[in-house]
Amino acid sequence: MSEIDISMTINGQKVxxxxxxxxxLIHFLREDQLLTGPHIGCDTTHCGACxxxxxxLSVKSCTVFVGQANGKDILTIEGMAEADGTLHALQTAFSDxxxxxxxxxxxxxxxxxxxxxxxNPDPTEEEIRYGISxxxxxxxxxxxxxxxxxxxxxxLSSVKEAAE
Amino acid sequence: MIPGSFEYHRPxxxxxxxxxxxxxxxxxxxxxxxxxxxxxxxxxxAAPEHLIDxxxxxxxxxxxxxxxKVALGAMVTQAELIASEELCAICPLLKEAxxxxxxxxxxxxxxxxxNVANGDPGNDMPAVMQTLGATYMLTGxxxxxxxxxxxxxxxxxxxxxxxxxxxxxxxxxxPAKGHGSAYLKQKRKIxxxxxxxxxxxxxxxxxxxxxxxxxxxxxxxxxxxxxEASAILVGSSLDDDTVKKAMEAARxxxxxxxxxxxxxxxxxxxxxxxxxxxxxxxxSRAK
Ligand SMILES: Cc1cc2nc3c(=O)[nH]c(=O)nc-3n(C[C@H](O)[C@H](O)[C@H](O)COP(=O)(O)OP(=O)(O)OC[C@H]3O[C@@H](n4cnc5c(N)ncnc54)[C@H](O)[C@@H]3O)c2cc1C
Ligand code: FES
Ligand code: FES
Numbered sequence: 001m002s003e004i005d006i007s008m009t010i011n012g013q014k015v016x017x018x019x020x021x022x023x024x025l026i027h028f029l030r031e032d033q034l035l036t037g038p039h040i041g042c043d044t045t046h047c048g049a050c051x052x053x054x055x056x057l058s059v060k061s062c063t064v065f066v067g068q069a070n071g072k073d074i075l076t077i078e079g080m081a082e083a084d085g086t087l088h089a090l091q092t093a094f095s096d097x098x099x100x101x102x103x104x105x106x107x108x109x110x111x112x113x114x115x116x117x118x119x120n121p122d123p124t125e126e127e128i129r130y131g132i133s134x135x136x137x138x139x140x141x142x143x144x145x146x147x148x149x150x151x152x153x154x155x156l157s158s159v160k161e162a163a164e
Numbered sequence: 165m166i167p168g169s170f171e172y173h174r175p176x177x178x179x180x181x182x183x184x185x186x187x188x189x190x191x192x193x194x195x196x197x198x199x200x201x202x203x204x205x206x207x208x209x210a211a212p213e214h215l216i217d218x219x220x221x222x223x224x225x226x227x228x229x230x231x232x233k234v235a236l237g238a239m240v241t242q243a244e245l246i247a248s249e250e251l252c253a254i255c256p257l258l259k260e261a262x263x264x265x266x267x268x269x270x271x272x273x274x275x276x277x278x279n280v281a282n283g284d285p286g287n288d289m290p291a292v293m294q295t296l297g298a299t300y301m302l303t304g305x306x307x308x309x310x311x312x313x314x315x316x317x318x319x320x321x322x323x324x325x326x327x328x329x330x331x332x333x334x335x336x337x338x339p340a341k342g343h344g345s346a347y348l349k350q351k352r353k354i355x356x357x358x359x360x361x362x363x364x365x366x367x368x369x370x371x372x373x374x375x376x377x378x379x380x381x382x383x384x385x386x387x388x389x390x391x392e393a394s395a396i397l398v399g400s401s402l403d404d405d406t407v408k409k410a411m412e413a414a415r416x417x418x419x420x421x422x423x424x425x426x427x428x429x430x431x432x433x434x435x436x437x438x439x440x441x442x443x444x445x446x447x448s449r450a451k
Contacts, residue, residue, distance in 0.1 A: 004172055021172035021215070043165055045203055046355055048269060057272040063202045067172040068217060113268070133354040134267025
């Protein structure tokens with residue numbers, strides 16, 4: 001089968017290449033772009049470890065063909081920190097609040113929480129739990145993940161207020 | 165799991181998509197959100213040689229509401245349905261059902277057209293569309309035709325759609341002002357298909373039910389429109405005895421499989437409970 005041209009923006013950088021159409025976005029990111037932050041947990045669209053941001057929407061990259069992502073703007077966990085290495089408020093909050101144990105689910109959790117806080121900057125605990133219901137964690141029992149997202153939400157809104 | 169090889173096409177108009185469907189024949193499949201199809205391709209239960217991606221066909225992406233007439237473009241996502249305040253105001257049933265489908269990521273890509281065209285008895289929207297009396301618009305090489313949602317489903321994964329037809333829109337009249345509706349779904353966890361689910365739309369006047377429509381999800385080979393159960397309700401005050409009779413009439417048309425969601429008898433039992441609770445909830449919401 002013929003390869004197709006690939007052109008998309010990943011973490012702010014324009015990426016061009018070629019790929020077999022059956023390549024899944026998660027494989028393109030991990031194996032072609034060497035962005036191994038997004039993980040493959042289930043490969044069946046259940047766990048959310050492969051979550052990335054695509055044109056401002058959280059999606060499971062194990063269930064998107066690379067061609068479907070052509071022309072889109074992709075953000076992975078690698079694009080979350082600032083250029084000088086300053087961590088995003090969510091990354092700091094997960095670290096400070098023990099929002100992870102083995103860390104396998106964390107890139108997907110943070111990428112999803114990032115978009116959730118854009119959609120709803122001041123979520124209730126219930127809205128957080130519902131908002132991350134597509135992301136599974138086998139270690140933490142979610143308690144500290146929810147707490148970390150609450151702390152990050154506060155931090156992000158106080159930074160925003162200070163700027164205004 | 166890597167799906168089989170295929171050629172990827174991304175037409176930018178409905179005409180081009182229809183043209184590709186006719187020239188590529190039965191080796192081609194449409195992909196909308198891909199969230200039913202790609203899992204099937206990974207399992208090699210689907211192995212198309214050509215995939216026609218509809219994402220650039222702008223004419224399939226609109227929600228149009230005109231004096232109570234609703235037309236949902238096939239490529240409208242579940243997330244967009246949930247976000248449409250105008251749609252929710254006249255037909256809250258769609259938002260309530262959409263929020264019970266899968267999870268936020270999946271709803272961002274999964275489309276209403278893919279959900280109703282798929283033909284999987286586990287999909288939630290087909291029974292909802294039957295309950296609303298919806299019509300599906302299909303476009304093929306010979307032009308456009310309409311099929312009622314209640315006549316569309318023939319067996320699991322078999323529908324009235326021809327291989328070369330594209331489902332372009334779903335049309336229905338918004339239920340009467342003051343109606344009450346509910347979609348109740350029992351599932352084991354978020355992201356699971358229904359053990360059993362029921363959609364109910366009721367109109368009530370002077371304490372009596374004047375119109376009723378009930379649909380059932382995942383308790384048969386196809387979605388089910390519970391016409392007898394609905395007829396039992398009409399003219400009653402929705403008293404306990406009448407509701408019990410309707411529950412039994414709904415149970416009588418189910419034929420679920422025994423699977424991880426429970427034995428057949430249990431799923432039939434739950435179908436009745438979902439009908440009973442959805443009637444009560446719809447009644448409480450009717451004005
Ligand atoms: C983990 C998980 C849980 C899920 N849980 C639920 C659930 O609880 N309830 C539920 O309803 N769904 C559920 N789904 C399915 C999800 O809602 C799908 O998105 C939906 O069924 C199909 O929509 P799609 O746009 O992704 O279609 P696709 O996967 O792109 O297409 C599905 C089928 O329809 C055909 N098709 C698509 N668009 C058209 C069109 N316009 N005209 C003709 N044919 C077309 C395709 O060729 C394909 O055969 C779940 C999916 C996953 C992965
Ligand atoms: S790897 Fe994509 S959802 Fe689990
Ligand atoms: S920290 Fe181990 S899976 Fe979440």
